[in-house]
Amino acid sequence: xxxxxxxxxxxxxxxxxxxxxxxxxxxxxxxxxxxxxxxxxxxxxxxxxxxxxxxxxxxxxxxxxxxxxxxxxxxxxxxxxxxxxxxxxxxxxxxxxxxxxxxxxxxxxxxxxxxxxxxxxxxxxxxxxxxxxxxxxxxxxxxxxxxxxxxxxxxxxxxxxxxxxxxxxxxxxxxxxxxxxxxxxxxxxxxxxxxxxxxxxxxxxxxxxxxx
Numbered sequence: 117x118x119x120x121x122x123x124x125x126x127x128x129x130x131x132x133x134x135x136x137x138x139x140x141x142x143x144x145x146x147x148x149x150x151x152x153x154x155x156x157x158x159x160x161x162x163x164x165x166x167x168x169x170x171x172x173x174x175x176x177x178x179x180x181x182x183x184x185x186x187x188x189x190x191x192x193x194x195x196x197x198x199x200x201x202x203x204x205x206x207x208x209x210x211x212x213x214x215x216x217x218x219x220x221x222x223x224x225x226x227x228x229x230x231x232x233x234x235x236x237x238x239x240x241x242x243x244x245x246x247x248x249x250x251x252x253x254x255x256x257x258x259x260x261x262x263x264x265x266x267x268x269x270x271x272x273x274x275x276x277x278x279x280x281x282x283x284x285x286x287x288x289x290x291x292x293x294x295x296x297x298x299x300x301x302x303x304x305x306x307x308x309x310x311x312x313x314x315x316x317x318x319x320x321x322x323x324x325x326x327x328x
Contacts, residue, residue, distance in 0.1 A: 123135065165235070195216045196214055
């Protein structure tokens, strides 16, 4: 899978060697000699991307940069690189959302496997967010009455109960129900409930936990 790898390391020879290696492996590469250099050109997430981040870089170290990126809303997976094994630091960065933690010197096989996993993770996250955005956009097209009907349907109410609650007829509710299904592009009650859960309307899976 093609993708973009951002490398942050203050060792020029390491940056050069890593850039050459990853380009040879088919990736686009951007290199940064400091955390600030990355922040000055904050990477977007329009293409599958990840960050290879050295733990010990001057000024703003790796974990501090990880925190700053999350504060800025970055969703790019981070693979940490360190010259020594540090279990507490590894646990800390992974808990904070790091994709992986590799110890230098890292084998080409382990590096490429970690990058491929990070890029796949980023792509799936973007796909999920796109699906959620489309679902919300469709939901916004419902009329106020259709939205009322939708909210009651996904909470298990049948047409008769919905009609009673809204002071109308079952025939009218059936028409609204058809409009809801059509606008949300779902074919069954199960799909409708699943959509409501994914966008957080039933107190089930949150955006970060939702699955498709």
